[in-house]
Amino acid sequence: MIRPSLPLVALLAVATVSAGELHGIQPGDINRNADACTDFFDYANGAWRQQNPIPDYMDRWSRRWESGEVNKEHVRDILTELSAKTDWPQGSAGQLAGDFYAACMDESRVDALGSKPVQPWLADVDAIQDTAGLQREIGKLHAVGVTVPFGVYASEDLHEPSKTIAHVYASGLGMPDRDYYLKTEPRFVEARAKYLVHVAKMFELAGLAPEQAKQDADTVFAFEKRLAEASFDNVQLRDPQLQDHPTAFADLAKLAPAFDWAAYFDAANMPHDAVNVMQPKFVQQVDKELATTPLAQWKPYLRWQILHAAADSLSRPFVEENFAFNGKFLAGTTQIKPRWKRCAEATDNQLGEALGQKYVEKYFPPEAKSRMQEMVKNILLAMDDTIRELDWMDEATKKKALEKRATFFPKLGYPDKFKDYKGVVVSRDSAWDNVVAASRWNVADNRSQVGKPTDRSRWGMTPPTSNAYYNPLQNEIVFPAGILQPPAFDVTATDAVNYGAIGVVIGHEISHGFDDQGAQFDAQGRLANWWTPEDNKQFQAKGQCVVDQFEGYEIEPGVHHNGKLVLGESIGDLAGAKIAYRAYLKSREGKGPEPTLDGFTPEQQFFIAWGQFRGDETRMETQRTMIQGDPHPVAKYRVNGPVSNLPAFREAFQCKADAPMVRAEKDRCEVW
Incomplete structure (x- = not known):
C-alpha cells in the first residue's frame, strides 16, 4: 500500500561509466x-x-516466470539426486522427498494403475447409508485436504492472534468461484457448459456409463450452484470484518444443527473451543443440504470432488481431461507441463520443507x-x-x-527449524497414495495448533517457493x-x-x-x-x-x-x-x-x-x-x-x- 505524498527527492547527478563489476538492467x-x-x-x-x-505449457511468461521455471530445475536436480538413492533411512527427508518424486515420475506405473488408487475412496462414498455415514465421509475427506463442502483450518484468532483457533470456511466448488455459476455474461455461460462436459467425462473415466455420467454431472452442478449462491464473492472475501464471526462451540449446533460438530472435532483431534465461522450463511446452507438433500445427490458430488482432487495423480486420461478444462479452457495453455515439472511442484507442495534445507544450502x-x-x-x-x-x-x-x-x-529465506514430517509413510508404489499420506500429515499438523499459543516460527510457504506474503495477524x-x-x-x-x-x-x-x-x-x-x-x-x-x-x-x-x-x-x-x-x-x-x-x-x-x-x-x-x-x-x-x-x-x-x-x-x- 501506499501513503500520500513524499516531498520530491532531488535526483542525484551521476557520471557515465562503463559497466563494472555490478551489472545494471537488461x-x-x-x-x-x-x-x-x-x-x-x-x-x-x-x-x-x-x-x-x-x-505452450505456461499461461504467462517473463524473465521472472522463466526464473521460476529454472528454480524448478534446481528442485528437480535435488529430487533426482535424492530419488537415485534407495537406502535412505525410512522416514528421513531424503526418503520421503525422493520416493514421493520417484513414484510421481513412474508414469508407466501410474498409467497401469488407472483409476485403481482412487476406487476405494469412491466405494466408500457409494457405501454411505445414512446422514451419520455422510458426515463421517466428509470428515474423512477433510483429513486428507479434500475440503467439501466446507473446510476447517487452524489460524490465529482475529482478536487474540497470540492464540490459534479453528476457522470454518466456505469451500467445495469445482470452478474458480461463485460467479462462474451465477453470472450471465457469455464467458460464464460458456464455462458452465464446458464444466458439465468435463465433469461427465471424468465420471466416465472412473467407470460410469455415459448417460449416468451426464446425469451425475447435472446433479453435481446443481449442488455446487446452491453452494455458490450462499458464498461470498471475491470482493467480499477481501473484507476481514465480513468474515469475523466468533462462535462458542456450543453455538455451532444452533447455527448448523444437522451436523455433529462434536464428533467431527473429536475425530480431528481438535478441542471443543470457540471457533470463527467465516461465512455463517454458507454454513447454514450446508446444514440445509444435510437436512434436505437426498444421499443420491450427495454421492455424485462427493465422488466428483474426489476425482477433482485426485486427477493429476492418476493415469494419463485423467490428467489430460483435467488439463483440457483447467489448462486449455481456463488458462489458455495448449500443452501440459512436462511431467518432471509437475512432479517437482507436487513434491514441493506436499513435502517442501523435506527438500528445503538442501535447496537453501545450494541456492541461497x-x-x-x-x-x-x-x-x-x-x-x-x-x-x-x-x-x-x-x-x-x-x-x-x-x-x-x-x-x-x-x-x-x-x-x-527459510525457517529456523524445518518440519520433520514424522509419521508420514511414502513409498514408490502409488503416487496418489503418497499424496494422501502427505496431505493427511499436513492437515493433522495444522489441526494440532488449535487451542495452542501461536507458533511464530511456522512458515506459510516452502523455501523453494518463488513468491512472498504478508500476514496481518502476525x-x-x-x-x-x-x-x-x-x-x-x-x-x-x-x-x-x-x-x-x-x-x-x-x-x-x-x-x-x-x-x-x-x-x-x-x-x-x-x-x-x-x-x-x-x-x-x-x-x-x-x-x-x-x-x-x-x-x-x-x-x-x-x-x-x-x-x-x-x-x-x-x-x-x-x-x-x-x-x-x-x-x-x-x-x-x-x-x-x-x-x-x-x-x-x-x-x-x-x-x-x-x-x-x-x-x-x-x-x-x-x-x-x-x-x-x-x-x-x-x-x-x-x-x-x-x-x-x-x-x-x-x-x-x-x-x-x-x-x-x-x-x-x-x-x-x-x-x-
Missing part, C-alpha cells in the same frame, strides 16, 4: 521503438517478450541473506519517514501507524529463498536494480500492513480500529482514487478490472515503488551515486528493473480469469499503474506533463 530487453512515457510496460521489456513467446548463500536484511531494514526505515511526513494524518494516528511498523517481523513479511533469485534479487546487480525489483516487492509486502485490509489490524495483529474517524475517511478517499484508476483499465473491450478487488495489491504496488525508491536514495547516502550503465541513470535503472521484473506476457484466457477473481492486476497495469502516479518516474524519464504515463495532478493517486 538493456537488450528494452523495446527501443517504444516510449517510456507512453507505455512503460512495452518499453521496459517489450523486446524480450517479442523474442521469447510464452511456452549467506551473503544473499545479509544483503536482503540490509534492504529490508532500509525500506522499513523509508516507510517510517513516509508515515511521519504525511500531511493528511494526525499525530495520534501517526503514532499508532509507527507502532505497527515497529512490530514488523521479517522472515528471509504482522510478518516473508520472502522464501525461491524468490530471492535473479531477476528479483541478484548479488551481482547494482543497488538500483535490486531496489527496483525485490525492493519494490519488499515495499509491497510492507505496504500490505497498511492497505485496505491490513490497515484494519493493529500493531499486535488484532482486528481492531486504530484510526481516528477523520483520518480513516481520508484513507478511504485515497483508496477510492486507486479503485477508480484500475476500473479504467480494460483487457479487451468491455472487460475491465474490478477496482475494489485489486485495491489491496494496487496500493501495495504503488506504495512499494514509492518507498523502495526512497529507500534506494537513502541507501546511497555517504556512498555517492551509482554510475550510469548502458546509458541509463541509476534512477532509470530502478524503474526499468520494476518493469522488467513485472513485465509478464499473459494469455488472454488467463487475463480473463484474473480479472474475475485475482486480487492482483494483470501485468501491464501492475507496471504502468503505480509509476504513472510517481513524480520520480516522470523526472527519471523527463516525461512531459501530458504524457500517457503521467497522470494529471488532479487524478494522481497517493495513499502512502
Whole structure:
C-alpha cells in the first residue's frame, strides 16, 4: 500500500561509466521503438517478450516466470539426486522427498494403475447409508485436504492472534468461484457448459456409463450452484470484518444443527473451543443440504470432488481431461507441463520443507541473506519517514501507524527449524497414495495448533517457493529463498536494480500492513480500529482514487478490472515503488551515486528493473480469469499503474506533463 505524498527527492547527478563489476538492467530487453512515457510496460521489456513467446505449457511468461521455471530445475536436480538413492533411512527427508518424486515420475506405473488408487475412496462414498455415514465421509475427506463442502483450518484468532483457533470456511466448488455459476455474461455461460462436459467425462473415466455420467454431472452442478449462491464473492472475501464471526462451540449446533460438530472435532483431534465461522450463511446452507438433500445427490458430488482432487495423480486420461478444462479452457495453455515439472511442484507442495534445507544450502548463500536484511531494514526505515511526513494524518494516528511498523517481523529465506514430517509413510508404489499420506500429515499438523499459543516460527510457504506474503495477524513479511533469485534479487546487480525489483516487492509486502485490509489490524495483529474517524475517511478517499484508476483499465473491450478487488495489491504496488525508491536514495547516502550503465541513470535503472521484473506476457484466457477473481492486476497495469502516479518516474524519464504515463495532478493517486 501506499501513503500520500513524499516531498520530491532531488535526483542525484551521476557520471557515465562503463559497466563494472555490478551489472545494471537488461538493456537488450528494452523495446527501443517504444516510449517510456507512453507505455512503460512495452518499453521496459517489450523486446524480450517479442523474442521469447510464452511456452505452450505456461499461461504467462517473463524473465521472472522463466526464473521460476529454472528454480524448478534446481528442485528437480535435488529430487533426482535424492530419488537415485534407495537406502535412505525410512522416514528421513531424503526418503520421503525422493520416493514421493520417484513414484510421481513412474508414469508407466501410474498409467497401469488407472483409476485403481482412487476406487476405494469412491466405494466408500457409494457405501454411505445414512446422514451419520455422510458426515463421517466428509470428515474423512477433510483429513486428507479434500475440503467439501466446507473446510476447517487452524489460524490465529482475529482478536487474540497470540492464540490459534479453528476457522470454518466456505469451500467445495469445482470452478474458480461463485460467479462462474451465477453470472450471465457469455464467458460464464460458456464455462458452465464446458464444466458439465468435463465433469461427465471424468465420471466416465472412473467407470460410469455415459448417460449416468451426464446425469451425475447435472446433479453435481446443481449442488455446487446452491453452494455458490450462499458464498461470498471475491470482493467480499477481501473484507476481514465480513468474515469475523466468533462462535462458542456450543453455538455451532444452533447455527448448523444437522451436523455433529462434536464428533467431527473429536475425530480431528481438535478441542471443543470457540471457533470463527467465516461465512455463517454458507454454513447454514450446508446444514440445509444435510437436512434436505437426498444421499443420491450427495454421492455424485462427493465422488466428483474426489476425482477433482485426485486427477493429476492418476493415469494419463485423467490428467489430460483435467488439463483440457483447467489448462486449455481456463488458462489458455495448449500443452501440459512436462511431467518432471509437475512432479517437482507436487513434491514441493506436499513435502517442501523435506527438500528445503538442501535447496537453501545450494541456492541461497549467506551473503544473499545479509544483503536482503540490509534492504529490508532500509525500506522499513523509508516507510517510517513516509508515515511521519504525511500531511493528511494526525499525530495520534501517526503514532499508532509507527507502532505497527515497529512490530514488523521479517522472515528471509527459510525457517529456523524445518518440519520433520514424522509419521508420514511414502513409498514408490502409488503416487496418489503418497499424496494422501502427505496431505493427511499436513492437515493433522495444522489441526494440532488449535487451542495452542501461536507458533511464530511456522512458515506459510516452502523455501523453494518463488513468491512472498504478508500476514496481518502476525504482522510478518516473508520472502522464501525461491524468490530471492535473479531477476528479483541478484548479488551481482547494482543497488538500483535490486531496489527496483525485490525492493519494490519488499515495499509491497510492507505496504500490505497498511492497505485496505491490513490497515484494519493493529500493531499486535488484532482486528481492531486504530484510526481516528477523520483520518480513516481520508484513507478511504485515497483508496477510492486507486479503485477508480484500475476500473479504467480494460483487457479487451468491455472487460475491465474490478477496482475494489485489486485495491489491496494496487496500493501495495504503488506504495512499494514509492518507498523502495526512497529507500534506494537513502541507501546511497555517504556512498555517492551509482554510475550510469548502458546509458541509463541509476534512477532509470530502478524503474526499468520494476518493469522488467513485472513485465509478464499473459494469455488472454488467463487475463480473463484474473480479472474475475485475482486480487492482483494483470501485468501491464501492475507496471504502468503505480509509476504513472510517481513524480520520480516522470523526472527519471523527463516525461512531459501530458504524457500517457503521467497522470494529471488532479487524478494522481497517493495513499502512502
